Amino acid sequence: MLDVYYVLKLAVPKEKELIMSEIVCEPDPTLMESMRSVGYDLNTAVADIIDNSIAADARNIDIYYHDYGEEPFIAIIDDGNGMDRNTAIRAMQLAGNNTSAERGAQDLGRFGLGLKTASLSQGRSLTLASLQQGAMVAFQWDLDRLAQSKTWALEELSTSEVVSSTPQKVRDALPTRHGTCVLWRNLDRLNSIFGKTVADLDKAMSDLADYLALVFHRYLHPYHDDPVTQIRIRINDAEVPRRDPFLVDNPAVQKAPPQLIEGTDAVLYGYTLPYQNRLTDEDRSLLGLAEERGKTLFDTQGFYIYRAYRLITWGGWYRMMARSEINKLCRVRIDIPNTLDAQWALDIKKSTATPPKLVRDSMRRFAKSLAKPSRRVQQFRGRKTNKDPHAQMWALIQDRNNEFRYEVNQDNPYIEAFAETLTGKQRLSFLRMLESLASTLPYDDMQTRFAMDERVSMADALDERLRNNAKEFWGMNKILTHLTPDEFVQRYKDSEPFSLSRNAARILEEVTHG
Known part of the structure; x- marks a missing residue:
């Protein structure tokens, strides 16, 4: 039988002798x-x-x-x-x-x-x-x-x-x-x-x-x-799936140096995941991404707190910074020993933990510094390009009132070379078509799909498409610019659309030396 005792103290005036009574208050089993x-x-x-x-x-x-x-x-x-x-x-x-x-x-x-x-x-x-x-x-x-x-x-x-x-x-x-x-x-x-x-x-x-x-x-x-x-x-004899919220074995993940929180045994580790279009099916499986279960990159950003290597709570920034699309690639791992349970206000279910102020200050500084790499990855999305802005297919136009838009870059070598083959009337029609194309970009739809972690499928057939483009380009070069094969490869391998493929140099070399 389990006995629980509560002591009931009866206070009396100081001039009288202090008497203490103890009453055994065993709780009802309906507890x-x-x-x-x-x-x-x-x-x-x-x-x-x-x-x-x-x-x-x-x-x-x-x-x-x-x-x-x-x-x-x-x-x-x-x-x-x-x-x-x-x-x-x-x-x-x-x-x-x-x-x-x-x-x-x-x-x-x-x-x-x-x-x-x-x-x-x-x-x-x-x-x-x-x-x-x-x-x-x-x-x-x-x-x-x-x-x-x-x-x-x-x-x-x-x-x-x-x-x-x-x-x-x-x-x-x-x-x-x-x-x-x-x-x-x-x-x-x-x-x-x-x-x-x-x-x-x-x-x-x-x-x-x-x-x-x-x-x-x-x-x-x-x-x-x-x-x-x-x-x-x-x-029921089936192994649980493998998960890793940080993709630690993926070389494309950016890792911040670990940081010991002064005065504690807690350690911070920072990770910036690759842009979603660079995630393989295996990566997505390890991350456990499933939009129908509320597990997108957006939903799973934030702090991951481990007590004795067991995950206690994850996702969200403890109101230290906003959960946003620009920060969705950020993950901060915090390792705490079980000796810090009292300071972290760990609950009975071991599913929530509230960091003490000393730790929160370090968490805030670390998270904000980690947000910068995430923003860079989100903005540039791993694109290979040289420092020449003319190499890009799309030009970013920053307007007033924090507004932006994209236009087709007419100075891109691919666009420029094609335009040179046109008559004046054809060139005017071509430029109007480019303006119309830029004005109808489906920004809202793209934003929705990226928020749901959908990937762009063009990469699957990109290399074959670029090979055909390279052949057309090489044919125009023989007529217009007369670049040598090596000059041709060097000029275009870092220019869009070729720079979108990791195999750009090889494709161009095969076309020019074939």
């Missing part, structure tokens, strides 16, 4: 019902259980859920160290941990509430079965039974009771030597939010896989300097 509303959702609840698995040195974590015709359940099973009887009882107590006690660097727990509050936030029944050296202990909280008995009676289950009452899928996956199984049943909250059908739960579990892939990505695929042991997480 468990109230604690269901701490604020967990399915994703944060499962993540909290996985925190315990990692703290127990688990290497493999499997999540199972029911199929058609089965009683609804969710089970999280690991191959960690497991627990003996006394440890398991403490784990099932409310606030079984001292928040001020010293913990290991990879201990992801804090309040001693996660197992109970996270589990019972999703279902009315929690069963804990744990093994050490092949010996099993098992305990169960059932909210309906607590309400009926009105006592803090923790049920202890025998091995045979666990085996006989456990779903077959879970029974087959139970550890045999060491590890822990957390089983949720009577999933009333889950059913009310996602629906009662298995298809509804499949969708919820797909979102869960995406969430866990991001939150634990540095445990699933550690960075080269992360002092963590790699783990695996599977849902």
Whole structure:
């Protein structure tokens, strides 16, 4: 039985003898019902259980859920160290941990509430079965039974009771030597939010896989300097996808030097992603971009705060600067140890953290300095060009009142050479056509598509198109400008449209020397 004591102090006048009375105020077991509303959702609840698995040195974590015709359940099973009887009882107590006690660097727990509050936030029944050296202990909280008995009676289950009452899928996956199984049943909250059908739960579990892939990505695929042991997480035997919000292995990512926040053990790391048209399908998969799930480059910009290498909160700038299109390539990673929990006001769910003022000041300065590379990438978008403005196909015209527009650059060598082949009347018509083309650029549509991280598809067929352009250009050169092959390549390889391709020099050389 779990006893909680509150001390009631009765004040008396100073001239009289001080008398103190103590009244034992044991809370009603319905407290468990109230604690269901701490604020967990399915994703944060499962993540909290996985925190315990990692703290127990688990290497493999499997999540199972029911199929058609089965009683609804969710089970999280690991191959960690497991627990003996006394440890398991403490784990099932409310606030079984001292928040001020010293913990290991990879201990992801804090309040001693996660197992109970996270589990019972999703279902009315929690069963804990744990093994050490092949010996099993098992305990169960059932909210309906607590309400009926009105006592803090923790049920202890025998091995045979666990085996006989456990779903077959879970029974087959139970550890045999060491590890822990957390089983949720009577999933009333889950059913009310996602629906009662298995298809509804499949969708919820797909979102869960995406969430866990991001939150634990540095445990699933550690960075080269992360002092963590790699783990695996599977849902119904399927691996969660790989995620990396910074694309650390992509050479096109701009990285800022790490910065230690003075007076703390927190470290800042800055990343500027490549422009969206330079992102490969693999890059987009690693970033987890999905506009229908609210995961665009715009939505995911900002600070990524890690506690002991576990992602706590991400996206947004803590009101330090605006979330905007021009900053959407910026990502700031902040690594904090679990010794700074109190200063960061970490909540029970470990899903929000508020930085102290000393840290906020450093975060603000670092983020604003990082925004400059993002703006440069957004403005120039990785275009290869020489310093000659005549090389560009489009000219930017900056008007008054912070307005701008684009015009076709008539001094571009490609345009200029073509215009020289025209008669005076044809040239006038050609220039009018260019003006009409510039005035009808679909700015609004382009802005909308870029905001949704859509990519320009012209790059796929660009090289073949440029090869045809180069042949036409080389033919005109023989008649008009008489450049040598080497002079021709040097003049046009850095000029649009050829500069838009990384293979420009090779294409021009093949055409002129072929």
